[in-house]
Amino acid sequence: MEEELRSLLQDLESFKLSTSDRPDLVDQMKQRVVRIGDLAKPGAGKRSKVKDMSAEVVDSNPYSRLMALQRMGIVENYEKIRDFSVAIVGIGGVGSVAAEMLTRCGIGRLLLYDYDTVELANMNRLFFRPDQVGMTKTDAAVQTLSDINPDVVLESYSLNITTVKGFEIFVESLKEKPGKSGVDLILSCVDNYEARMVVNQACNELGQTWMESGVSEDAVSGHIQLLVPGETACFACAPPLVVASGVDERTLKREGVCAASLPTTMGVVAGLLVQNTLKYLLKFGQVSPYLGYNSLKDYFPTMQMRPNPQCSNSACVERQKEYIQSKPARDAAAKAKMEADASAKSEGPVHLDNEWNISVVDDNEVDVPNSSNTSDRLPDGLVHELPSADKYTQPLVAEEASPIADDLEDLQRQLDALNAS
Amino acid sequence: MEEELRSLLQDLESFKLSTSDRPDLVDQMKQRVVRIGDLAKPGAGKRSKVKDMSAEVVDSNPYSRLMALQRMGIVENYEKIRDFSVAIVGIGGVGSVAAEMLTRCGIGRLLLYDYDTVELANMNRLFFRPDQVGMTKTDAAVQTLSDINPDVVLESYSLNITTVKGFEIFVESLKEKPGKSGVDLILSCVDNYEARMVVNQACNELGQTWMESGVSEDAVSGHIQLLVPGETACFACAPPLVVASGVDERTLKREGVCAASLPTTMGVVAGLLVQNTLKYLLKFGQVSPYLGYNSLKDYFPTMQMRPNPQCSNSACVERQKEYIQSKPARDAAAKAKMEADASAKSEGPVHLDNEWNISVVDDNEVDVPNSSNTSDRLPDGLVHELPSADKYTQPLVAEEASPIADDLEDLQRQLDALNAS
Numbered sequence: 001m002e003e004e005l006r007s008l009l010q011d012l013e014s015f016k017l018s019t020s021d022r023p024d025l026v027d028q029m030k031q032r033v034v035r036i037g038d039l040a041k042p043g044a045g046k047r048s049k050v051k052d053m054s055a056e057v058v059d060s061n062p063y064s065r066l067m068a069l070q071r072m073g074i075v076e077n078y079e080k081i082r083d084f085s086v087a088i089v090g091i092g093g094v095g096s097v098a099a100e101m102l103t104r105c106g107i108g109r110l111l112l113y114d115y116d117t118v119e120l121a122n123m124n125r126l127f128f129r130p131d132q133v134g135m136t137k138t139d140a141a142v143q144t145l146s147d148i149n150p151d152v153v154l155e156s157y158s159l160n161i162t163t164v165k166g167f168e169i170f171v172e173s174l175k176e177k178p179g180k181s182g183v184d185l186i187l188s189c190v191d192n193y194e195a196r197m198v199v200n201q202a203c204n205e206l207g208q209t210w211m212e213s214g215v216s217e218d219a220v221s222g223h224i225q226l227l228v229p230g231e232t233a234c235f236a237c238a239p240p241l242v243v244a245s246g247v248d249e250r251t252l253k254r255e256g257v258c259a260a261s262l263p264t265t266m267g268v269v270a271g272l273l274v275q276n277t278l279k280y281l282l283k284f285g286q287v288s289p290y291l292g293y294n295s296l297k298d299y300f301p302t303m304q305m306r307p308n309p310q311c312s313n314s315a316c317v318e319r320q321k322e323y324i325q326s327k328p329a330r331d332a333a334a335k336a337k338m339e340a341d342a343s344a345k346s347e348g349p350v351h352l353d354n355e356w357n358i359s360v361v362d363d364n365e366v367d368v369p370n371s372s373n374t375s376d377r378l379p380d381g382l383v384h385e386l387p388s389a390d391k392y393t394q395p396l397v398a399e400e401a402s403p404i405a406d407d408l409e410d411l412q413r414q415l416d417a418l419n420a421s
Numbered sequence: 422m423e424e425e426l427r428s429l430l431q432d433l434e435s436f437k438l439s440t441s442d443r444p445d446l447v448d449q450m451k452q453r454v455v456r457i458g459d460l461a462k463p464g465a466g467k468r469s470k471v472k473d474m475s476a477e478v479v480d481s482n483p484y485s486r487l488m489a490l491q492r493m494g495i496v497e498n499y500e501k502i503r504d505f506s507v508a509i510v511g512i513g514g515v516g517s518v519a520a521e522m523l524t525r526c527g528i529g530r531l532l533l534y535d536y537d538t539v540e541l542a543n544m545n546r547l548f549f550r551p552d553q554v555g556m557t558k559t560d561a562a563v564q565t566l567s568d569i570n571p572d573v574v575l576e577s578y579s580l581n582i583t584t585v586k587g588f589e590i591f592v593e594s595l596k597e598k599p600g601k602s603g604v605d606l607i608l609s610c611v612d613n614y615e616a617r618m619v620v621n622q623a624c625n626e627l628g629q630t631w632m633e634s635g636v637s638e639d640a641v642s643g644h645i646q647l648l649v650p651g652e653t654a655c656f657a658c659a660p661p662l663v664v665a666s667g668v669d670e671r672t673l674k675r676e677g678v679c680a681a682s683l684p685t686t687m688g689v690v691a692g693l694l695v696q697n698t699l700k701y702l703l704k705f706g707q708v709s710p711y712l713g714y715n716s717l718k719d720y721f722p723t724m725q726m727r728p729n730p731q732c733s734n735s736a737c738v739e740r741q742k743e744y745i746q747s748k749p750a751r752d753a754a755a756k757a758k759m760e761a762d763a764s765a766k767s768e769g770p771v772h773l774d775n776e777w778n779i780s781v782v783d784d785n786e787v788d789v790p791n792s793s794n795t796s797d798r799l800p801d802g803l804v805h806e807l808p809s810a811d812k813y814t815q816p817l818v819a820e821e822a823s824p825i826a827d828d829l830e831d832l833q834r835q836l837d838a839l840n841a842s
Contacts, residue, residue: 008453015446025436032429036457047541047551057679059540065640066545068681072639097547101684104545119480120468124487124525126518126547129568130468147550218493219486220706258478260489263522264696271689275716278685285641285717295696296706300721 005037049150053079053106062149063106075282082151084281085109085183087174089161089199091137092116093125093261094213094222095189097270098277100127102152103145105278109153110145111173111183112138115160125263161198171202185277186210189270191259200235203227204315207322211280213273219260222269223292224276230319232289233305236312265295429454470571474500474527483570484527496703503572505702506530506604508595510582510620512558513537514546514682515634515643516610518691519698521548523573524566526699530574531566532594532604533559536581546684582619592623606698607631610691612680621656624648625736628743632701634694640681643690644713645697651740653710654726657733686716 055067069075091114114137118128132140138156159166176182188199203210215222279285292301476488490496512535535558553561559577580587597603609620624631636643700706713722
């Protein structure tokens with residue numbers, strides 16, 4: 001279109017030179033062409049970058065509702081989100097929505113990996129638009145995300161991490177380099193076992209914490225899982241809960257056959273995954289080690305898995321040894337922190353000043369929860385929507401009803417029982 | 422821009438008439454203008470309408486992954502979704518995402534209600550884009566949704582349902598009229614008590630089933646709830662679980678003060694809401710009467726609430742009477758259905774033919790679940806990702822750990838206990 005506009009301007013110019021009739025009208029037409037060019041620019045409605053996140057409550061502040069998490073006593077320092085880098089592997093039904101959520105939350109840097117292109121068949125899930133059909137998923141994602149939030153640094157890699165070359169570039173891109181931080185977390189949003197094993201390998205080698213996600217082939221269940229090399233089970237430690245037992249997954253994906261998918265299930269899994277990510281990065285709430293979602297029954301099992309000392313992945317076994325060796329140092333650090341917290345408490349709250357100078361109502365009428373307080377207090381006039389899980393004298397739901405597999409044997413026994421039934 | 426293009430064409434036309442110089446060049450310029458207009462059309466990358474939903478697995482089929490729900494044995498007849506009309510009240514952080522999910526699922530007709538405009542302060546939630554700032558939320562939603570799926574009939578109402586005039590138009594728009602069906606379900610995605618009471622009033626008057634949703638002011642919990650006038654508690658039957666006790670909510674929304682919100686929590690709530698909607702409309706899985714989401718602990722309470730015979734809402738009390746009076750007819754219908762199902766079973770499956778002629782592998786190798794079968798069977802080589810909740814000998818989580826308030830007194834007692842604590 002730009003080319004057409006440029007040509008039109010040239011035509012008008014040559015017309016003006018070749019005739020003495022109505023030069024004013026020609027000038028008027030030229031101005032119209034320039035205005036059309038301005039209106040057609042893709043950035044016409046874009047917002048400009050924001051230097052600092054402000055908590056000011058005005059309609060023009062894209063961060064006001066996020067910074068309010070501090071005033072509500074949920075997050076101690078929301079703006080810290082700008083310091084974090086998150087890598088998302090697989091920009092499909094879950095990964096694309098996870099990327100959009102993190103972008104809207106104002107994450108510092110987002111690294112996106114996928115080798116696929118957008119198809120109309122993807123339109124039953126959120127994020128991609130029909131006009132992006134044919135683009136690589138990473139290009140389409142960068143196009144959409146940079147419009148939504150220009151403050152986020154986006155790096156996109158259109159490559160297949162399961163190839164030797166792709167794996168090399170993938171691992172290099174995750175490393176800390178001069179003038180460039182490493183990543184704080186990797187989110188695996190791929191749709192096959194092979195790619196998960198590759199992410200697992202890279203994370204075990206780098207000692208990189210990551211979160212795994214998945215949605216079942218029948219579209220009605222899914223899960224998220226936190227994996228900390230050496231500390232929790234890695235993806236090779238235990239047979240995965242989604243298993244293509246015996247049959248090569250690729251035969252399921254051959255021409256004429258496709259898995260079902262729903263925007264609902266994928267949206268819920270992406271939401272739970274990024275919520276867990278925010279809790280992990282910004283240190284609030286409880287980070288879930290594993291959370292399942294059975295949508296037919298609205299049932300959400302949880303569990304924990306310790307690493308397998310006989311894991312077939314040698315990098316995992318090395319990380320396990322390091323984790324055990326570092327136990328005395330961890331214990332000492334934990335003890336020091338507890339003591340520091342205790343002495344800080346006796347000296348009164350550390351963050352007594354109200355940095356953002358906000359109060360819900362007059363200070364006389366209500367206590368503004370100080371920003372280091374992540375307790376259950378709410379402004380005057382509000383009560384919590386849901387009863388806190390603490391208030392039940394019974395054990396926590398999840399722990400009650402879900403299999404807590406404290407060691408591998410337990411888990412194996414449970415899986416065997418399930419497979420046998 | 423269209424206006425500018427139209428004016429430019431008029432200028433060129435009048436120029437052509439007023440001068441005899443180079444009419445060919447003027448025509449050439451006019452052609453350029455038309456081409457620019459075509460290129461600038463928002464529909465440049467739009468997909469065309471699809472007459473019938475096909476299960477064919479090709480990249481160009483936007484419904485292949487949804488129709489696969491039939492082959493997977495989850496949904497009996499997915500295409501029926503085109504017969505349904507859903508109204509969404511409140512096109513904010515939850516309502517807009519719910520609208521997008523239903524649009525991508527290919528819902529027949531979507532009615533959207535909101536009186537607000539898009540602001541940059543909304544950009545921390547999914548759906549709206551910075552270039553839509555200043556548009557009404559309903560206009561912006563129609564713009565985005567019609568691009569995503571032109572098969573969905575969109576009706577938008579930019580009005581405030583809490584005004585007398587707005588309420589009138591709202592109720593009229595929901596009614597069945599000659600040549601126009603009523604709505605099958607209303608989703609309430611509003612952010613205040615007053616608007617919820619108005620939806621409640623309309624639904625009680627019309628005997629209209631609806632689902633309520635909400636997210637807490639601190640952004641970290643939410644809920645969905647099914648309301649069937651006469652059969653379940655209405656919104657006035659019981660004190661709502663989110664209460665602005667004593668304090669007028671509007672004082673909380675005044676200048677300089679805003680609630681926190683997160684794209685994660687709102688995305689999860691929208692996903693759970695639309696999943697419940699799909700289960701309700703397409704008759705699969707269990708429709709949840711109430712489902713809560715506490716994101717700090719990944720805790721999901723459920724409960725059921727019977728209506729209050731002393732409800733202050735007279736329309737609710739009338740619906741309750743009708744429901745009790747219709748009990749013999751309901752029992753007879755249920756009995757007839759059970760008998761029909763039993764005799765159908767003894768005659769073998771009804772849907773023996775494979776309408777879409779799809780098989781996962783050769784028919785010799787695997788049983789294709791017939792489409793009326795919503796059991797737990799999966800194609801060969803796959804096992805279920807999550808253990809089925811049935812497999813636990815313990816009672817269902819939700820029922821075990823959550824307050825099942827079978828009558829109002831129980832619920833009131835629980836709420837009193839929570840408020841007192």
